Amino acid sequence: MIEIIGPLASPAASAAAGGGAKPEPLQKQLLERLQQAILAGRLPAGSLLPSSRLLAAEMGVSRNTVVIAYEHLAAVGYVVADKKGTRVSPLSSPSARGEPPSQPAAPDVAYASRVGQFAATRTHADNTFPLTPGTPALDRFPLTAWRRALERSMERASPLALGYGTPAGEPALRDAIAAHLRMARGVRCEGSQVVITEGAQEALNLCVRLFSNPGDVAWVEDPGYRGAKAAFNLGDLATLPIPVDAEGMAVPSDAWRTQPPKLIYTSPAHQYPTGSVLSVARRLELIAQARRSGAWLIEDDYDGEFRHTGEPIASMQGLVEDAPVLYVGSFSKTMFPALRIGFVVLPQPIAAHTAIAVQEMLRGGHRLEQLALAHFIESGEFGRHLGRMRRLYRERQQALRDALTEHFAPSQILGGNCGMHLTLRLPPRIDDRTLAERALAQGLNPRALSGFALQPRAETNGLVIGYGNTPAERLAPAIRVLAGLAAGLDGKPKRRPAATSGTKLRV
Numbered sequence: 017m018i019e020i021i022g023p024l025a026s027p028a029a030s031a032a033a034g035g036g037a038k039p040e041p042l043q044k045q046l047l048e049r050l051q052q053a054i055l056a057g058r059l060p061a062g063s064l065l066p067s068s069r070l071l072a073a074e075m076g077v078s079r080n081t082v083v084i085a086y087e088h089l090a091a092v093g094y095v096v097a098d099k100k101g102t103r104v105s106p107l108s109s110p111s112a113r114g115e116p117p118s119q120p121a122a123p124d125v126a127y128a129s130r131v132g133q134f135a136a137t138r139t140h141a142d143n144t145f146p147l148t149p150g151t152p153a154l155d156r157f158p159l160t161a162w163r164r165a166l167e168r169s170m171e172r173a174s175p176l177a178l179g180y181g182t183p184a185g186e187p188a189l190r191d192a193i194a195a196h197l198r199m200a201r202g203v204r205c206e207g208s209q210v211v212i213t214e215g216a217q218e219a220l221n222l223c224v225r226l227f228s229n230p231g232d233v234a235w236v237e238d239p240g241y242r243g244a245k246a247a248f249n250l251g252d253l254a255t256l257p258i259p260v261d262a263e264g265m266a267v268p269s270d271a272w273r274t275q276p277p278k279l280i281y282t283s284p285a286h287q288y289p290t291g292s293v294l295s296v297a298r299r300l301e302l303i304a305q306a307r308r309s310g311a312w313l314i315e316d317d318y319d320g321e322f323r324h325t326g327e328p329i330a331s332m333q334g335l336v337e338d339a340p341v342l343y344v345g346s347f348s349k350t351m352f353p354a355l356r357i358g359f360v361v362l363p364q365p366i367a368a369h370t371a372i373a374v375q376e377m378l379r380g381g382h383r384l385e386q387l388a389l390a391h392f393i394e395s396g397e398f399g400r401h402l403g404r405m406r407r408l409y410r411e412r413q414q415a416l417r418d419a420l421t422e423h424f425a426p427s428q429i430l431g432g433n434c435g436m437h438l439t440l441r442l443p444p445r446i447d448d449r450t451l452a453e454r455a456l457a458q459g460l461n462p463r464a465l466s467g468f469a470l471q472p473r474a475e476t477n478g479l480v481i482g483y484g485n486t487p488a489e490r491l492a493p494a495i496r497v498l499a500g501l502a503a504g505l506d507g508k509p510k511r512r513p514a515a516t517s518g519t520k521l522r523v
């Protein structure tokens with residue numbers, strides 16, 4: 017029997033050996049071992065268990081321990097006891113019946129139709145790998161200052177701060193964000209217009225729920241941010257891809273008439289992922305047309321704080337009075353992604369009118385972090401951190417640009433006005449998804465540009481390459497590896513491929 021259920025761990029022996037964790041009592045161990053052996057079919061239905069005396073002797077436990085275990089097994093139906101002894105009952109699990117386990121079938125579930133729209137086009141790679149777009153310099157975040165802000169908010173909070181709180185977020189944080197946005201991004205707002213959300217993603221979902229109905233048309237930049245497409249899909253909207261050129265979103269002249277939108281997603285300060293800046297002429301045109309047709313512009317200002325050259329590009333929301341713009345922001349890049357704090361700035365009258373709906377949709381919470389963030393902003397820590405990161409990203413961007421120019425010229429490099437990524441266009445003969453997959457196998461995580469496209473075209477073949485979380489000195493070796501992999505796909509190596517021996521390369 018001991019070969020079937022294995023020896024038990026003795027509490028006395030473990031104590032004498034100075035063992036760490038205390039084993040379970042013998043009776044519990046014996047019971048579990050017998051149950052597992054029956055369920056796994058190692059003790060098949062009908063098999064006769066040894067007498068309590070014999071099993072006690074074999075396992076080195078008291079007879080009473082075995083008797084209690086057998087009684088328990090009988091009480092729940094694992095075994096039946098009669099005059100001839102104790103036998104294993106016929107159970108319904110295949111392994112208990114001694115049958116080989118079958119492959120689990122795909123569950124026959126009628127999912128909502130929108131679930132099918134999320135094609136598996138993205139490998140969920142570790143977002144801390146070098147070259148990941150969108151991840152900030154995690155090791156440069158001032159954790160000590162953040163810890164102090166958290167401690168301060170905990171010390172000062174009354175027990176009432178452990179309740180749900182205001183659904184739209186802590187008033188102190190909403191005021192701090194509004195003051196910062198007025199000054200740094202030219203946004204026209206007061207704290208009462210700011211709704212705190214779980215990252216920009218929840219802000220996008222909130223815009224969809226507040227301003228659209230299923231079947232409405234939503235325009236989205238193409239190539240564009242997947243999170244916006246996901247939010248529109250979840251709202252059962254008909255998504256219309258709008259091409260992007262060097263001046264940002266290029267709306268076809270008849271689209272306002274043929275496919276009038278309810279929502280328009282745009283990232284004007286630094287189009288994601290091509291990096292173009294939406295020209296003032298197009299901003300004014302979008303605002304005027306949206307006003308005329310009762311549409312809302314969702315302005316995603318995800319990395320506008322990190323401008324590298326010239327004056328900051330002010331928000332579209334602040335360009336004209338009462339623009340029909342829902343300004344969305346996130347602390348995922350300016351602080352760190354795990355914080356999961358974002359926001360949407362609603363136009364003044366709308367904020368008051370939607371307060372009841374927002375109250376039903378959101379539940380507040382994360383109050384201590386929100387209060388800590390408010391203090392972090394007001395005390396100037398946030399501004400100092402942004403200043404340091406701006407300098408760091410400028411330096412990293414230059415290192416990446418130099419390395420790309422050296423290894424990939426004459427391929428076009430897009431973007432770089434601000435933010436934490438550059439986009440490299442590749443000739444169609446180098447398949448970007450294959451290149452991204454091979455890079456991932458080497459521990460590098462650039463993303464295939466075609467993965468951002470709704471309607472893949474020749475110009476959406478390339479790589480979106482992040483430099484935020486990759487030190488400058490590691491960028492050149494990483495790009496050398498990429499160039500080697502690209503040359504392998506191209507069929508005509510331009511340069512000697514870097515050492516890519518199959519082990520993960522630490523760059």
Ligand SMILES: Cc1ncc(COP(=O)(O)O)c(C=O)c1O
Nearest residue numbers: 150215216217241288318346348
């Ligand atoms: C274009 C864009 N918008 C917004 C975000 C931020 O989203 P969240 O705040 O949900 O992390 C990202 C993050 O990668 C992004 O790339």
